[in-house]
Structures are given as structure tokens and as C-alpha cells.
Amino acid sequence: xxxxxxxxxxxxxxxxxxxxxxxxxxxxxxxxxxxxxxxxxxxxxxxxxxxxxxxxxxxxxxxxxxxxxxxxxxxxxxxxxxxxxxxxxxxxxxxxxxxxxxxxxxxxxxxxxxxxxxxxxxxxxxxxxxxxxxxxxxxxxxxxxxxxxxxxxxxxxxxxxxxxxxxxxxxxxxxxxxxxxxxxxxxxxxxxxxxxxxxxxxxxxxxxxxxxxxxxxxxxxxxxxxxxxxxxxxxxxxxxxxxxxxxxxxxxxxxxxxxxxxxxxxxxxxxxxxxxxxxxxxxxxxxxxxxxxxxxxxxxxxxxxxxxxxxxxxxxxxxxxxxxxxxxxxxxxxxxxxxxxxxxxxxxxxxxxxxxxxxxxxxxxxxxxxxxxxxxxxxxxxxxxxxxxxxxxxxxxxxxxxxxxxxxxxxxxxxxxxxxxxxxxxxxxxxxxxxxxxxxxxxxxxxxx
Ligand code: TRP
Numbered sequence: 001x002x003x004x005x006x007x008x009x010x011x012x013x014x015x016x017x018x019x020x021x022x023x024x025x026x027x028x029x030x031x032x033x034x035x036x037x038x039x040x041x042x043x044x045x046x047x048x049x050x051x052x053x054x055x056x057x058x059x060x061x062x063x064x065x066x067x068x069x070x071x072x073x074x075x076x077x078x079x080x081x082x083x084x085x086x087x088x089x090x091x092x093x094x095x096x097x098x099x100x101x102x103x104x105x106x107x108x109x110x111x112x113x114x115x116x117x118x119x120x121x122x123x124x125x126x127x128x129x130x131x132x133x134x135x136x137x138x139x140x141x142x143x144x145x146x147x148x149x150x151x152x153x154x155x156x157x158x159x160x161x162x163x164x165x166x167x168x169x170x171x172x173x174x175x176x177x178x179x180x181x182x183x184x185x186x187x188x189x190x191x192x193x194x195x196x197x198x199x200x201x202x203x204x205x206x207x208x209x210x211x212x213x214x215x216x217x218x219x220x221x222x223x224x225x226x227x228x229x230x231x232x233x234x235x236x237x238x239x240x241x242x243x244x245x246x247x248x249x250x251x252x253x254x255x256x257x258x259x260x261x262x263x264x265x266x267x268x269x270x271x272x273x274x275x276x277x278x279x280x281x282x283x284x285x286x287x288x289x290x291x292x293x294x295x296x297x298x299x300x301x302x303x304x305x306x307x308x309x310x311x312x313x314x315x316x317x318x319x320x321x322x323x324x325x326x327x328x329x330x331x332x333x334x335x336x337x338x339x340x341x342x343x344x345x346x347x348x349x350x351x352x353x354x355x356x357x358x359x360x361x362x363x364x365x366x367x368x369x370x371x372x373x374x375x376x377x378x379x380x381x382x383x384x385x386x387x388x389x390x391x392x393x394x395x396x397x398x399x400x401x402x403x404x405x406x407x408x409x410x411x412x413x414x415x416x417x418x419x420x421x422x423x424x425x426x427x428x429x430x431x432x433x434x435x436x437x438x439x440x441x442x443x444x445x446x447x448x449x
Contacts, residue, residue, distance in 0.1 A: 002035050005189070006149035008043035008083065008140070011060040012051045015067045016212035017284070018197040018205030021253050024071050026191050027153060031078045038078040039147050039316070040068065042309075045083050045090070045139060049132040065305050067215065070295035081312035083143060088320035092142040093135075095327055099171045100138050100164075108137050109160055141165035145172075145183045146320050153189040162188035176330040178374050197253055198246035200228045213250075216295045219285055226277050226284075236272035247273070251280050254287050321362055329375070335359070354378060354443040356394045358387075366390035370397070370422070370444075378440060379414060379422040393421045397444055405437050412437055 007027060015024065031038040042061050051057055061082065073080060083089055105111065111134055115125045137160075144152055144165045152162050169183030176182070196204055199211030206212070213225045229247050234240055242248040242264045252260050263279060271279075298305060328334070358368040365383035368390055372378055384390035396416055397403070404415040410426035411433060424440075427433040 002037040003151055004037045004039065004147060004149050005030060005151045005153065006039035006041075006144060006147055006186075007153045008041050008046065008143055009064055009068075010043045010046045010050075011057060011064050012047040013060055013207045014063050015215045016205060016207070017215055017250075018199065018212060020067075020071070020215050021197050022155070023153075024068060028068075028072050030153065031073065039149065040073065040078055040080050041143070041312075041316075042082045043140075043143065046136065049130065049136055062299065062302060062305065065309060066295050066298035069298055069305075069308070070216070070291045072291070075308050075312060079312055079315050080309065081316045082309050085309065085313035086146070086316055086320055088317065088324040089139075089142050089146055091324060092146050092327065093139050095331060096141055096145070096168050096172065097135065097138050099175060100141070100168045101171075104164060104167060105134060105137060108134075108164070109157070110136060137161045137164040138168065141168045144186045145169045146323070147316070148184045148323075149186050150184060151189045152186050153191060156190060159188045159190070162186055172327075176327075178330075178376060180376065182327060182330065198249050200225065201230050202246045213284075215288065216292045222284060222288075223281050226281050229277065229280075231273045231276075234273075236274075237270040239270050240267040240273075240276070242267045247276055247280060251283060254283055259283070317362075325359075326377075356398065358390060358394065368394045368422075370394075370440075372443075377425055378436070378443070379424060381422040382420060397422075400444070403441055403444060405440065407433065407437075414440075 007023075009023070027038075027040060030036055031040070042064055044057065044061055047057055047060065065080075065082075068080065069075065111129065114129050114133065118125050118127045118129075140158075140161045141164060144162065145168075152158075152165075154162060166185045169185065173181050173183055199205035199209055200213070201209070201211045203209050203211060214221055217225070229250070231245060231247055232240075245267070248263065248267065251263055255263065263276075266279075267276065354370055354372050356368050356370055358366065360366055361383055363383075365385055366387045366389070367383050368381045369377055370379040381390065381393065384393070393416060397414065405412050406415055406420075408423070411424040413420040413424070414422045424433070424436060427436060
């Protein structure tokens with residue numbers, strides 16, 4: 001069993017040490033676990049909501065892509081892409097926008113915070129609020145639901161958004177699923193063990209507090225940042241309180257238990273703050289040195305990064321494109337051609353009203369589906385290079401010959417001349433599958449006249 005894990009990184013800044021410890025490092029560890037099917041993407045549409053500086057957006061996308069790869073993300077093993085390379089995501093966003101309650105979005109924390117601020121200032125409640133900010137959770141729901149992620153690792157501030165994605169997905173299922181669960185229910189995954197790093201001033205390390213330590217600055221920049229960490233005024237030789245020092249917390253987030261114990265003892269024995277900072281510098285320089293080199297190499301080859309991300313987008317769209325096709329179909333955005341054909345088929349098979357619908361894949365190959373009267377998919381054909389072959393296969397299935405159905409994992413295949421030509425959906429259990437095989441025989445097999 002694999003678990004689909006998905007998370008997005010908003011591309012509006014340069015990654016800092018807090019991002020690394022809190023998000024990047026745990027995500028990469030998780031992606032290496034057996035059974036993990038991980039999707040990581042640059043949430044660059046989300047970045048547009050907070051940032052109107054094109055250069056900054058572009059720079060940040062590049063830096064964040066290079067950071068994740070430099071830190072060891074394996075783009076062959078995971079699906080790593082830019083949100084804006086997947087046109088199905090904004091399209092799904094609209095389908096979801098049409099089922100998302102406005103009242104639900106009124107309750108989003110980020111939006112409410114803006115309104116509260118405006119009210120405090122005596123402004124119009126919605127002053128400065130764009131529709132982007134307001135609809136932020138719907139776009140995020142589309143990110144998650146597009147790939148039916150089961151687990152969504154996020155910070156606590158994002159839990160509400162994942163819950164909204166569940167709500168919106170369920171609403172869509174209810175309205176258009178006709179018994180089918182198009183969308184699974186995603187769970188927010190909060191890593192309890194993960195460090196929230198303090199910044200230079202002891203508050204949470206965050207770009208908005210301007211208290212960050214850059215992740216891949218030069219050794220000199222790293223040293224300069226560490227020099228700015230605020231400490232108490234205890235003199236060299238005076239015992240320090242490790243648990244009251246955020247410098248110690250920072251050290252702890254990157255050190256082995258033995259190193260931590262050693263550092264603690266030294267502080268208690270009166271290690272000077274200047275020395276302590278040097279210890280932290282050495283630790284970080286050691287942990288980040290190799291990745292920093294890889295980072296600068298990647299940044300200097302933007303063409304290669306582009307290739308990696310486009311390959312990721314292709315991989316993601318293999319899932320997104322057909323799935324969006326089904327969702328369009330579900331809401332009634334269907335090809336007229338398919339309808340026409342379906343109309344004639346339905347007439348032929350009155351009573352059963354199963355219908356064949358042919359279509360072409362993105363890559364131009366030919367397929368057909370068999371849908372039941374309710375539009376539920378009974379079969380999806382293999383891809384045929386030529387349209388005639390696809391047409392002949394679907395004709396033969398309608399000719400009333402006995403069907404050659406063969407069980408496969410989770411479902412069954414239909415065979416013609418010792419070749420599989422179409423597959424059923426997957427079923428939760430064998431009884432359902434056998435029922436569906438029987439139903440198909442009745443719908444397509446020899447017809448009593
Ligand atoms: N909103 C998230 C953040 O700011 C980023 C994000 C966008 C995201 N889409 C997502 C996270 C989908 C998880 C899943 O942190």
C-alpha cells in the first residue's frame with residue numbers, strides 16, 4: 001500500500017534555516033520512506049497572492065527548486081513540479097469554486113485577520129483584500145484534491161485549509177459523484193517532533209520578523225548571522241542556562257544527542273557566548289556545507305532545473321489530465337460528439353442503456369469508455385494507435401458475443417483474441433467485482449430478443 005503525500009511551498013522568499021528544519025528536512029526524510037508516493041510542488045500561484053514583484057517571484061522559484069534538490073530530494077522518486085505548469089489546477093479551482101460556500105471562505109483565518117485589521121483601523125472591512133487572498137483556500141484545495149493526496153504535511157497555520165479541502169471535496173462528491181467518491185479526504189499531517197526554530201531574536205524564525213538565518217549564504221554570511229543571535233549578558237566563565245538560551249535550541253535542532261549533552265555541559269561550566277556561537281557555526285557549516293555547494297551548482301544551471309521541473313510536470317499531468325477529464329464529464333462539460341454517439345448507442349441498447357464513448361488521449365491515441373446509464377464508468381479501453389482498431393474493438397464488444405473477462409488485481413480485464421482491450425475500475429472487494437462482471441455480461445452479452 002502506498003500513501004500519497006503532498007505539500008506545496010509558497011515561492012515568495014529565500015529559504016532560511018527555519019524552513020529547512022521545519023519543512024524541507026522532514027519532507028525529504030518522509031519521501032524516502034517505503035510506501036511513500038510524494039508530491040512536492042512550488043506553489044507559485046499562491047505566491048502571486050502576496051507578492052507583486054515579478055523578479056522576486058522568479059528568483060524565489062529558482063532558489064526554492066534548487067534548495068529542495070540540493071537538500072537531497074530525489075526527483076525520480078517523488079513528483080516535483082511547479083503548480084503553474086499544471087493547467088488542470090486552475091481549471092479544477094474553478095470547478096471547486098462553484099461548490100465552495102462563501103460562508104466557509106468567510107471563516108478562513110488569513111482573510112479574517114485582514115478584515116479584523118481593517119476594522120481596527122476604521123477602514124472598509126475588505127480594504128486591500130483581493131479575490132486571490134479570499135479564494136486562497138480553494139486553490140489550495142485544488143492542489144490537494146487534483147492528486148487525491150491522503151496526507152498533507154503542513155504547519156499548524158494551514159490545518160484549516162486542509163479541512164476546507166475536505167469539505168469542498170466532499171461537497172463535490174455529493175453533488176456530482178453519483179455514489180462515486182471522486183475525491184478522497186485529505187488529512188493534515190503535523191510533525192510533532194519537528195523543530196520550530198527560534199530566530200536571531202528568540203521569536204519564531206520567520207521572514208516577517210526579519211530574524212532569519214539564511215540557509216545557503218556563504219560561510220561568512222552564516223557567521224555574521226550567528227553573531228547577531230541575542231544572548232543574555234552573562235560574562236565568560238559565568239554559568240549559562242542552556243534551556244533559557246535560544247542559541248542552544250538552535251544547536252539542538254542539528255546536533256546529535258552526544259553533541260547536545262557536551263554543549264550543555266560546556267555552557268553550564270561558563271563557556272563564553274562568543275565561543276558558543278563559534279560551536280554553532282561549525283555545526284551548521286558542517287551540516288549544510290555539501291548541500292550549499294550543490295545548491296550553488298544547481299542555481300548556476302537554470303536550464304537543467306527547468307528540465308527537471310518540466311519532467312515533473314509531465315509526470316503530474318499523467319494523473320491530472322485524465323482525472324480532470326472525468327470531473328468535467330461529471331459536471332456536464334462533455335463533448336457534443338460523445339453525446340451524439342451515446343444517443344445512438346443508447347437507442348440500440350434500450351433497457352440497459354450502457355453506452356460507449358470514444359475519445360483521444362493527450363498524445364493522440366484512441367480510447368473508448370463504456371458508461372452505464374448513470375454515467376458511471378464500466379470499462380476503459382487500452383490506448384489504440386489507430387482509431388479504426390479502437391472502433392472495431394468497441395463494435396465487437398457490442399456484437400453480443402460471449403465476453404472473455406479475466407480478473408486482475410482489484411478488477412478485471414476484457415479480452416479479445418487473446419489481447420486485453422479494456423479494464424474495469426478497481427473494486428473494494430471480490431464480491432463487488434464479480435457483481436460487476438455479471439452486470440457487464442448482462443449488458444453486453446447475448447441479448448434475449
Ligand atoms: N499554503 C501553503 C503555505 O503557505 C502552501 C501550499 C499551497 C500548500 N498549496 C498547498 C501546502 C497544498 C500543502 C498543500 O504553507
